[in-house]
Amino acid sequence: MELFDVYSINQININKAKGSYVWDDLGNQYLDMYGGHAVVSIGHLHDHWQKAISDQLQNIAFYSNSVIIPMQQKLAELLGRVCGKHDFRLFLCNSGAEANENAIKLASFHNQRKKVVAFSGGFHGRTSLAVACTDNPSIIAPANETENVIKLPFNDIESLQNCFKTYGNEISSVIVEGIQGVGGIIEADIAFLLDIRTLCDQYNAVYIADSVQCGYGRTGQFFAHDIAGVSADIYTMAKGMGNGFPMGGIICAPKFEARKGMLGTTFGGNHLACVAAISVLEVIEKENLLTNAQTEGDFLIQGLKALPQVKTIRGRGLMIGFEMIDAHSNLKKELLEKFRIFTGEAKNNVIRLLPSLAISRKDCQQFLTSVQTLIDNK
Numbered sequence: 001m002e003l004f005d006v007y008s009i010n011q012i013n014i015n016k017a018k019g020s021y022v023w024d025d026l027g028n029q030y031l032d033m034y035g036g037h038a039v040v041s042i043g044h045l046h047d048h049w050q051k052a053i054s055d056q057l058q059n060i061a062f063y064s065n066s067v068i069i070p071m072q073q074k075l076a077e078l079l080g081r082v083c084g085k086h087d088f089r090l091f092l093c094n095s096g097a098e099a100n101e102n103a104i105k106l107a108s109f110h111n112q113r114k115k116v117v118a119f120s121g122g123f124h125g126r127t128s129l130a131v132a133c134t135d136n137p138s139i140i141a142p143a144n145e146t147e148n149v150i151k152l153p154f155n156d157i158e159s160l161q162n163c164f165k166t167y168g169n170e171i172s173s174v175i176v177e178g179i180q181g182v183g184g185i186i187e188a189d190i191a192f193l194l195d196i197r198t199l200c201d202q203y204n205a206v207y208i209a210d211s212v213q214c215g216y217g218r219t220g221q222f223f224a225h226d227i228a229g230v231s232a233d234i235y236t237m238a239k240g241m242g243n244g245f246p247m248g249g250i251i252c253a254p255k256f257e258a259r260k261g262m263l264g265t266t267f268g269g270n271h272l273a274c275v276a277a278i279s280v281l282e283v284i285e286k287e288n289l290l291t292n293a294q295t296e297g298d299f300l301i302q303g304l305k306a307l308p309q310v311k312t313i314r315g316r317g318l319m320i321g322f323e324m325i326d327a328h329s330n331l332k333k334e335l336l337e338k339f340r341i342f343t344g345e346a347k348n349n350v351i352r353l354l355p356s357l358a359i360s361r362k363d364c365q366q367f368l369t370s371v372q373t374l375i376d377n378k
Ligand code: PLP
Pocket: 095, 096, 097, 098, 100, 123, 124, 125, 126, 177, 181, 182, 210, 211, 212, 213, 214, 238, 239
């Protein structure tokens, strides 16, 4: 059997990892400024994470949500403390798309409405409603198409207000990333997020903060939306949550009423996933990784800003996007080939940096020095 060929891949076989480094099968070492797509939050194979998973494997890996799984409650308490949303409640699932799908569904159960507002440049995953809210027609199959999703220009307050004037009483939810990741590291304006909050309150619609990529401490605040001082009704999360152990979740405000059977999943919240997620939050707290994301992010942004060959730079904390002037448009490829540094990309030649929140100053400096050397050698 062959693999179903849907990914554009580098011909590199990574078979070992530690901290911010990975190694291929030939023994070559790479600096991971991509965090395996914003997933590796506390560093590859962190000792505490590895021990938590291996200890758990001595007892039980999985049982279904038909029994008490005490580590789910422990995770909820810890998450409430670290993100500051003590009175929210947690539903666990397995991926970012599933988190968004459940958030939209919960909102719709709550207010019994059908329409969802989403924005240009947004990415919310590949399940049916999540992909219908995603701004990429090439990944929306005919069966995913729905008239219930209204797409508006991102950061455009006027069109948002007009939309609520026309459809206000039909709008169930607004789904928005605090910083668009796949869209090219585009920040939501604070005024825009505040307006979403106001309109959702006014019309009894639900504010869904897609925090799958921009959340979990990546920007130096737990949720990127926190910068606006707003509290969303539902936050969705996944990537950094398990540091590579597949896991997703939503947290919802007290106003949502749970009903048996309303949401569900076979694998979500299993024993192994929970201990992985608990260990991630323990490390985030113990090692002050939100502060590290802020200081090392600032260091990278300042370093890149100082280079005249960098055309644009956007983002906060360790969610950074930059574009080079045309003469250096191959930088991403050269970083990988000449310096063995992994970075991410987004449309229009944006280089995305999404390293572990535990990245060291030395590694950030190595990245900047490599960029400078490539510029100098051109
Ligand atoms: N939402 C955002 C903002 C994302 O960046 C992604 C994935 O890149 C998703 C949702 C979907 O997450 P997953 O691939 O885990 O389904």
